[in-house]
Amino acid sequence: MVKMIVSDMDGTLLDSNKNFPPDFDQIFQELKKRGILFVAASGRSYPKQREIFQPYLEDMFFICDNGASIIHRDQWLYKNTLPREKLEKLLTACEQIPNILPILCAPLNCYYQPYSPAFEPYLRSYFSTGNILNDVYSVSEPILKVAICDLQNAAVNSYPKLKHELDDELNLVVSGELWMDAMNPFVNKGKALQFLQKKFSISPAQTMVFGDFYNDIEMLARADYSFVMENANDDMKQYGRWIAPSNDHYGVTREIWKYLSSADCFLT
Template sequence: MDLSQIKMVVTDMDGTLLNSNHEVSDLFYELFEGLKSKGILFAAASGRQYHSMLHKLDAIKNDIIFIAENGALVKKGNEEISSTPLDRDVLDQLLGIVDSIDNAHAMLCGKYTSYFDGNSLKFLDQLKEYYSAYEIVDDYNKVSDEIVKIAVYHETNAENYIYPKVSHLEEKIKVKVSGLNWVDLNHVHAHKGNALQTVMEQHNIKPSELLVFGDYNNDLEMLQLADYSFAMANAHPNVKKVAKFETSSNNDFGVERILEKLI
């Protein structure tokens, strides 16, 4: 495996760059300096909101590209590269469907703030890990912000209990199982693949110059863009089918091991 032509590294966060305690390793930050010295671009791509990603990667926030909300918001520094919000009529339709699903809890994800209603308060401690900037509202219809994603939470298993109830919408919106407890609903054109494609065109990056890491279904499109795509050992089976290579788990420095070889 010859990584000598790599000009850009992109990694998912939860289950990939972050360990099970949602931490970024000190080793990664050391390796990032090596990437920077070689002029290799770095992007973090996540279903998380922008502010949550910013919090996790605060030490390098001015040097990297953020692909947030599954690609619905892309930023570097103060520059907003792209934004793909949901249409209001689609948003209202989706909220009606989610409301009819037992034990489903919908969060509205604006560009920079998320909105929880009273039905989600008992899960707030879990949700705050992913949504560090949030408001509690009594009625989602009163939220006037641009909404880039609806995140639907199920405390047991989102793939089994939420996904079957919304999968029929996949031609109209982007439906992604993004973790054990989460299904994300985005604009049909808002996914990590489209967002990364925009960044690649902006920086003239070819597939042979791109290294990508992922672990869940919301990573599939961006993995398909890279000649060097890595599934984590802990990845969903769908990811292992798409990725060209595999690395060790997120708890065993899977990203860092490959970055060491790259540097």
């Protein structure tokens, strides 16, 4: 029987307009009634996730910053911050790449340099708070990850260049068409999910996961009930046991309802 359901947000739970499925509240209340934990797992930082899930904060868990932090009821259960020397080396490498904006993600704030107006809609969509600094090297707050907004396409511009230079020192992952993230080695959504599974004595056989992008691969591997979204890139679909309908067809809630009405739901 499934005891924990974990879903990525963008391209998975949320539709293309960044809205919940119309039946999400009904699903959430049903999971709560049955004692099934719900976890939002995202590359987004906690302040933005908190804003989006405001009505549900008391009864869910958050895997944030691609696994660099785990939060429940505004309490940090886990944090993994970047060493100063690695952060500075990454920022120096970013200075050599055109049309990108590194965003330093702290637990409750983010920091970036003055930017072109072209970046504005992407920052507004993914970050609730932000601090513009002429010198991001001056940030003293612990940094969980660096998100990189790449107007030229992260997979073909910033990712290969940074991977060539820093692959031995950081976990670099493409998290969206215009986004990539840099965290400490072995920091990913799968490791964060493993932390929660151990904390609550929940096995992969009791875990359901939904994802659509490359930063979801490790957490899909931590669940027997693994779903990749129909809208995912074709090379992602090998990582799920099943293919869920697209995010715009509310695949996450459709598959959860299907499971809740199945015989498997009542097996121990």
